[in-house]
Amino acid sequence: MSEVVVSVLVGAALAVMTLGVLGLARFESLQLRLHAAAKVGAVGVVLLSVAAAVAGTGLRALLVAAFVLVTAPVASHVLAAGGEDEEH
Amino acid sequence: VIIAISLLVPWAGALGVAGFDGRRPGVARACVLVLLAQFVLLCVLAAQVLTSGPVEVVAGDWPAGIGIRLRADALGVTFALTSMLALLGAMAFAISEGLSLPASPALVLALAVGLTGLFLTADVFSFYVFFELSMISAYVLASAGEEPHHLGGAYLFAVVNLVGTFIFVLGIAGLYHLTGTLDMDEAAQRIAAAPDGSLPVAVALFVAFGVKLGLFPFHLWLPRVYVGVLAPVAAILSGALANIGAYGLLRFGGTILPDALAQAGPVLIALGGASILYGSVQAIARRTAAEVLAYSSIAQVGYVLVVLAIGGPIGFAAAVLYAVVNSLNKTLLFLASGVRGWLVGALRSCSSARRCRSSTSSASSRRTSGTARRTARRRRPRRARCSSRSRRSSSCSACGPSRCSTSASVPPRRWRPRDERPAGRRRGPRGDLPAPPARAQAARRPPRRPGGGRRDRGGRAVAARARRRAPRVAARAAAARRVGRRRRRARDRSGGRRRRRPARAALAAQPGDRRRAVLGAGARPHRRAADDLPRVGARRHRRRRAAPRRPRRRRPRPRARPGADPRAARPRHAGGGRLMPALVFDVAVVWTALLLAGAVLVLVRSPSPFVRILAIDTTLLLVVGFLLLLAIDREQAVYLDAAIALGLLGFATTVALARIEREPPG
Numbered sequence: 007m008s009e010v011v012v013s014v015l016v017g018a019a020l021a022v023m024t025l026g027v028l029g030l031a032r033f034e035s036l037q038l039r040l041h042a043a044a045k046v047g048a049v050g051v052v053l054l055s056v057a058a059a060v061a062g063t064g065l066r067a068l069l070v071a072a073f074v075l076v077t078a079p080v081a082s083h084v085l086a087a088g089g090e091d092e093e094h
Numbered sequence: 095v096i097i098a099i100s101l102l103v104p105w106a107g108a109l110g111v112a113g114f115d116g117r118r119p120g121v122a123r124a125c126v127l128v129l130l131a132q133f134v135l136l137c138v139l140a141a142q143v144l145t146s147g148p149v150e151v152v153a154g155d156w157p158a159g160i161g162i163r164l165r166a167d168a169l170g171v172t173f174a175l176t177s178m179l180a181l182l183g184a185m186a187f188a189i190s191e192g193l194s195l196p197a198s199p200a201l202v203l204a205l206a207v208g209l210t211g212l213f214l215t216a217d218v219f220s221f222y223v224f225f226e227l228s229m230i231s232a233y234v235l236a237s238a239g240e241e242p243h244h245l246g247g248a249y250l251f252a253v254v255n256l257v258g259t260f261i262f263v264l265g266i267a268g269l270y271h272l273t274g275t276l277d278m279d280e281a282a283q284r285i286a287a288a289p290d291g292s293l294p295v296a297v298a299l300f301v302a303f304g305v306k307l308g309l310f311p312f313h314l315w316l317p318r319v320y321v322g323v324l325a326p327v328a329a330i331l332s333g334a335l336a337n338i339g340a341y342g343l344l345r346f347g348g349t350i351l352p353d354a355l356a357q358a359g360p361v362l363i364a365l366g367g368a369s370i371l372y373g374s375v376q377a378i379a380r381r382t383a384a385e386v387l388a389y390s391s392i393a394q395v396g397y398v399l400v401v402l403a404i405g406g407p408i409g410f411a412a413a414v415l416y417a418v419v420n421s422l423n424k425t426l427l428f429l430a431s432g433v434r435g436w437l438v439g440a441l442r443s444c445s446s447a448r449r450c451r452s453s454t455s456s457a458s459s460r461r462t463s464g465t466a467r468r469t470a471r472r473r474r475p476r477r478a479r480c481s482s483r484s485r486r487s488s489s490c491s492a493c494g495p496s497r498c499s500t501s502a503s504v505p506p507r508r509w510r511p512r513d514e515r516p517a518g519r520r521r522g523p524r525g526d527l528p529a530p531p532a533r534a535q536a537a538r539r540p541p542r543r544p545g546g547g548r549r550d551r552g553g554r555a556v557a558a559r560a561r562r563r564a565p566r567v568a569a570r571a572a573a574a575r576r577v578g579r580r581r582r583r584a585r586d587r588s589g590g591r592r593r594r595r596p597a598r599a600a601l602a603a604q605p606g607d608r609r610r611a612v613l614g615a616g617a618r619p620h621r622r623a624a625d626d627l628p629r630v631g632a633r634r635h636r637r638r639r640a641a642p643r644r645p646r647r648r649r650p651r652p653r654a655r656p657g658a659d660p661r662a663a664r665p666r667h668a669g670g671g672r673l674m675p676a677l678v679f680d681v682a683v684v685w686t687a688l689l690l691a692g693a694v695l696v697l698v699r700s701p702s703p704f705v706r707i708l709a710i711d712t713t714l715l716l717v718v719g720f721l722l723l724l725a726i727d728r729e730q731a732v733y734l735d736a737a738i739a740l741g742l743l744g745f746a747t748t749v750a751l752a753r754i755e756r757e758p759p760g
Binding site for chain 1: 678679682685686689692693695696702704705707708709711712715716718719722723725726729730731734735737738741742744745748749752753755756
């Protein structure tokens, strides 16, 4: 059972990460790229760490998720603030 | 005997120097010589203490307990040496910069007396006396400087520290009430014998020294003061005076009131942790060197407090070491922040800024408030540089607008509008954030550089005020507007160019041409990417003006596809008939590797620096994901630790790179 859950979670995470990287590569402006790339961290890594928690590595995996959820928006914000002069 | 001499030397020096005008270099050099002699004396004393144990002297043949008892032990000598070193450095720096306060050499020497006595006394009351002596000289010293914000910083410093000193006197009174003695050793013994009621005393002393150090709940004065005063004064305050707090905590907490210290351990650790977090976060969020240093000193003090609360011989040793290192560090850093404009070769602009200070700055800094006033000192040289550069470039018509958009004149320009914005919006990224509506409009209008014109509400009014303020400022503003207009025009032109370029890129078949086209795609008038290459490209593309607009920015697509398409990888690893998670793991690992390759490709090929930073960030996150996959497969938590560490590293990298890219150092 948990194997199925883990597989589904990992698959979902990889799908989202793929979309994120594709967006990072293909979108035109920095803002759009940020929008896409933020998914890699906020959804992809978090789903993976939930999968790790389900797979039995315990709460420490959720710590990774919490950490990414805290830092990823800040990093995106700093990048967006820094690149606001770029073309839109 | 050496203890007494080490007090007498700076004292005599202070008296001797006080009669002369301290702005004369000779007097300042004499002060440095006295400090040097003092330092050597303390070194001798330290050697004596370290080889043969603490040295004690009771002044004036009085019986112990009545006469002033001086005692040099390792702790006191260490702090005394550190403080002298900080004073020496600050004074030497002040000489090279030119002193602005006639009394400063004498004050520095008085401070040296106070600090030496304070660290070398064995008596609580003489501790207080020396404490006051050094604080009073520090109050006056802090007011050095010619501008209102210098005085404002000194005023705040004096008020807060007077309150702290008052609380300290209350603590001493409580100690005397408890023990009936003012001798440190005896007080310690009596408290150890009857520890009841020592907690309020300990709290009072802790608050007093916490105020001195700028610990978390008592930190509010510290950034404003450290940013407000001159750089050498800030170095003295953070390098020499903050030692009082650390020494006081160690001496009173560690030796006189160890029980209370042990009782309060968890609270102290919590406060120290709060200091660390608060100071670090604030330091990251600040823009000017002085602000960053001020907040980081709050954080550093938190470390001292935490190790002190951990206690034991190791804890105390760590606290001493950390306090000493931090004090020397902060001295150097504050001095370096003062020297910054000088090292980047803006010597002439700095001196001209100093000359025009009296005419423009007093008016402008009185008008501005809050942060601006605090940071005005850092910005003024930059502004001066900006004005001279822009004036030069506008007078030189041969340069053309492209020269104006290169990195040379941009950093000052980025500073300028923030400096003159209304008070609430002056603070870096947060101040810039409310811009989106304006940006939405700007998308329809011809684009505008943020530094070129005034972006905020009532830009005209601001400009008019600037014109009223002083002719020099107005001339600068006019020059900036001129450059801004030219830049906008240049941008319009380059915008047209940019629309044309992708056509060129689409036409390009040769790899060499493609490379040039990619470089050209980055050739918006971005401040650093666009130097010379874009202009070359522009001239070449002028013929193709009629090319269609549609295929804009096609470039990344073919690059990313081979790396990022998962389907290419899947069939290869689908066979094998393994268990489901193992299969998932294999596929996922390969998939992640391909995603990584895609992100790295974006990193390599992207024209914009911020997109490159974003690609770095994404790459690191993908590696974190990779580690998580490994953790799932191996069921080992080590990979999770590595993932957290890498995530932290990636976060710090992203933030640091973005900030450096936004405001190039220097």
